[in-house]
Amino acid sequence: MEVASRFLRACQRLPVDAPPVWFMRQAGRYMPEYRALREKYSLLEICYQPELAAEVTLQPVRALGVDAAILFADILLPAIPLGVGLEFARGEGPILHNPIRTLEDVRNLRPVDPNADLGYVLQAIRILRGELKDTPLIGFCGAPFTVAAYMVEGGSSRDFLKTKTLMYSDPRTWHALMDRLAGVLSDYLLAQIRAGAQAVQVFDSWVGALSPGDYSEFVQPYSRRVLQAAQAAGVAVIHFGTGTATLLPAMKAAGGTVLGLDWRIPLDEGWKLVGHDVGVQGNLDPAVLFAPLPEIKKRVEDILRRAAGRPGHIFNLGHGILPNTPVEHVRAVVEMVHAHAWSLAR
Ligand code: CP3
Numbered sequence: 001m002e003v004a005s006r007f008l009r010a011c012q013r014l015p016v017d018a019p020p021v022w023f024m025r026q027a028g029r030y031m032p033e034y035r036a037l038r039e040k041y042s043l044l045e046i047c048y049q050p051e052l053a054a055e056v057t058l059q060p061v062r063a064l065g066v067d068a069a070i071l072f073a074d075i076l077l078p079a080i081p082l083g084v085g086l087e088f089a090r091g092e093g094p095i096l097h098n099p100i101r102t103l104e105d106v107r108n109l110r111p112v113d114p115n116a117d118l119g120y121v122l123q124a125i126r127i128l129r130g131e132l133k134d135t136p137l138i139g140f141c142g143a144p145f146t147v148a149a150y151m152v153e154g155g156s157s158r159d160f161l162k163t164k165t166l167m168y169s170d171p172r173t174w175h176a177l178m179d180r181l182a183g184v185l186s187d188y189l190l191a192q193i194r195a196g197a198q199a200v201q202v203f204d205s206w207v208g209a210l211s212p213g214d215y216s217e218f219v220q221p222y223s224r225r226v227l228q229a230a231q232a233a234g235v236a237v238i239h240f241g242t243g244t245a246t247l248l249p250a251m252k253a254a255g256g257t258v259l260g261l262d263w264r265i266p267l268d269e270g271w272k273l274v275g276h277d278v279g280v281q282g283n284l285d286p287a288v289l290f291a292p293l294p295e296i297k298k299r300v301e302d303i304l305r306r307a308a309g310r311p312g313h314i315f316n317l318g319h320g321i322l323p324n325t326p327v328e329h330v331r332a333v334v335e336m337v338h339a340h341a342w343s344l345a346r
Helices: 006-011 032-040 043-048 050-064 103-107 119-131 144-153 161-169 171-195 212-218 220-232 248-254 267-274 286-290 293-307 327-339 341-345
Strands: 086-089 093-096 137-142 199-204 236-241 258-260 279-284 313-317
Touching: 006 199, 006 236, 006 313, 032 043, 032 050, 043 050, 043 086, 043 119, 050 119, 050 327, 093 144, 103 171, 119 137, 119 171, 137 144, 137 171, 144 161, 144 171, 144 199, 144 220, 161 171, 171 199, 171 212, 171 220, 199 220, 212 220, 212 248, 220 236, 220 248, 236 248, 248 258, 248 267, 267 279, 267 293, 279 286, 279 293, 286 293, 286 327, 293 313, 293 327
Parallel strands: 137 199, 199 236, 236 258, 258 279, 279 313
Antiparallel strands: 086 093
């Protein structure tokens, strides 16, 4: 069957008419349409109401002309049915009220049935597939490590001290937690794929806090289960992390048809490290979007030059769009990337 969209073609490393581009956190506070909705509803209220989640997902597709939509949800939603408790406090980020510290805590985590407990996410996917026409929809979940880190810390962290202390002092509890999360997150991702997600991204946003040795021992087997489950379902799987320059070969070995690269490694070096038998996504520094347009253009073109027209590059930032990013700069990047078709053809 002919795969129509640039994004899905690039995920399979097929040639494209222009590089596909989308942005992590493309829906969010930098957009006036999103802020308007957030005056009436909390983040979780938007997630819980599939019509609203679908509407927010579509906002950047309409405003920016990106080549893919990413479902509006959050990597921490599975923490709610697990019984950890989740709140997004204004200006403070996520708070998980019952953090995991002991084997007893892991054993007390509740069973999760994604169809019943996260059915609102699946319903948003079904609505979106009806509305999106030719734009593919990306589903997602957090990787076991990043979700575990929030569950152990009880919120965001700079040094992941509680997480690492658990890992190093009580490995049995750590492995039990990761085992539980690998199961829940695989089931959740598979349910999203059944509901209609055409590609999925696994966000291991904070895995760069680990050494390669700790990654292999404490994380890789669990990431592998989630990634391989999604790949076996036949969709493109983007394996994303930040600060991962030294972890990329081990992340590639864990799985993913596309590896995410952040701006700390030049795109061509990162691609060489993971091998040209997988695609890569990235890797503009989100802070560059605050620079004047000529500076942005220089850096966008540097990335495209490093990708060298090789099939399998998906243009993105190295991490999510930051609050207060000028919307017109984001739109300009989409145009710059799409205009690159001409230099690819030559
Ligand atoms: O547009 C999209 O990318 C889809 C929606 C999306 C959200 N969260 C909505 C959201 C996605 C893909 C996520 C993933 C997510 N959530 C990650 C992984 C990606 C990354 O950035 O590394 C992480 C670590 C989280 C956890 C999370 N959610 C934090 C730490 C915060 C608070 C910090 C912040 O930016 O405010 C959130 C809140 C959140 N999730 C917002 C959005 C749009 C913030 C906006 C709001 O409060 O309305």
